Amino acid sequence: MTVIDFNGIQLPNIGIGTWHMGSDHRRFQIERDTIQTGIEHGATVIDTAEMYGNGDSEILVGNAIAPYNRQQLFLISKFYPQHALEPSLSQALTASLARLQTTYLDLYLYHWRGEAPLNQTVAELQALQASGKIRHWGVSNFDLADMQELLDQPGGKTVFANEDLYNLGERGIEYSLIPWQNQRQIPLIAYSPIDAGDSRHHNLATNPTVQTLASKYRVTPYQILLAWTVRNQQTLAIPQTSNPDHMLENIVAGNLTLAADDLAALDQVFPKPNRKEPLAVI
Template sequence: MISKLAIGTWLIGEDKSKEKEEIETINYAIDNGIKIIDTAEMYGKGKAEKLLGRIIENKNREDLYLISKIYPHNAHTKEQIKKSLFQSLDNLKTSYLDLYLLHWIENDTNLHLVVETFEELKKEGYLKNWGVSNFDVSDLERLYQIPNGKNCHTNQILYHIGQRGIEYDLIPYAKDNNLHLMFYSVLGHSKAYRDEIINSPAIIKISSKHHMTPYQVMLLFSLEKEGTSIIKASSIKHIKELIEVTRLHLDKDDLEQIDKVFKKPLNKVPLQMI
């Protein structure tokens, strides 16, 4: 099992013409060691979960680590939370999730209620663990003041070479509190960001030096951190390229070159999310 990589399913299951290739790609990833699969009720309004359910129904469930997420507006009552979870379980054709995340926090989010309900669902066997997504340090500090808030297993956040704000305080805070991090959009969260990064002379130089693609360099950069990087691959060719990264490394000089162009934050940066 490649524990540093997870399969992402955002935008999957929404276009019938792409379905065959999406199924083949996810199957290839699972069969080649990526057993962590990330989805959400938001993705395609359940279509991603349903497609994933069809893919995994004939696989050994115990070999997989399934993650889904709940909309904050579906987390105002225990009944809403349970309804969302049970719909996700039905879509995924499974009796439990390995990890269930609150997708983001809103001003009216009742964290006491969310934690209490997640803990109940965990005791009832529907969840192995629960966590959050898009939580900044101040959000985590608020969470940790709640009874059982420290049982939060994971925080899933945006992170890539061009967006390094979490290095200033969130990554150290997570380490101090034994909180697992998952990184999404590790290949850039917009075409503008991706183009800026992959066309950077520093990234091109590193790519050439190690006979890698710029995307492999970007993924390797996130893998240097303690956490799990989520990748969404649109083809078997692409997923092969990304899996190969787990056998590669960036050296000290590479990281220094990256730091010169895509600088570490020197002060607090507001948490970005998509």
């Protein structure tokens, strides 16, 4: 795990995803242990959402973070599009904070774009920011046109980050969205960074080139995939795992630098996009 400058804040390049966690009581303890293993080894960014398990993920995260210094954590949650306007927005936030047993979020994301007028949602998020209940606001599953429209709204330029699907098998956003965000210093949070939770599945971990590199660097294929996702020192990846050993492997992968010729070998198998592609989402 390496610390990067993420929109002016020092954050680890590997965080903790929590989709599909918290709902199975038999797995609650191991999931809690896994999150705590991550925190204790520097993965202090935790990504959850009101959607995940209808709040179960937030309850798990709240339980896991309870022993730790809240100020050393960077908590991300997300609201449904149908909660993108007041009074629903404040109600959704209040419920998320209660489940997380905290008084503020570090980052509150619009989970995906719905029908609400963007200018109104931005104004209301800024009001929540002013209240201190959220430190920053951002978006998720926004494509280039959405981002351009967002930045045209009053206050839109204060967006902190965009969280999108990004892994070796899904490189579409490299064509125009990532360069556009980089020019404006709006960082990317890469979800499904190892593709394993993605129903689109590219079987990345069993790809022969990925496996050859795993042998060369003496790491697992998943670590190659994660190192690739965070290779530019600007992206924060949020892999999900319920296995403490995998958590440790993922954190270590954030320190791995792939050589230029190895990146080129991966480009051969998983080419960069040469035209605009529709935003990939799951």
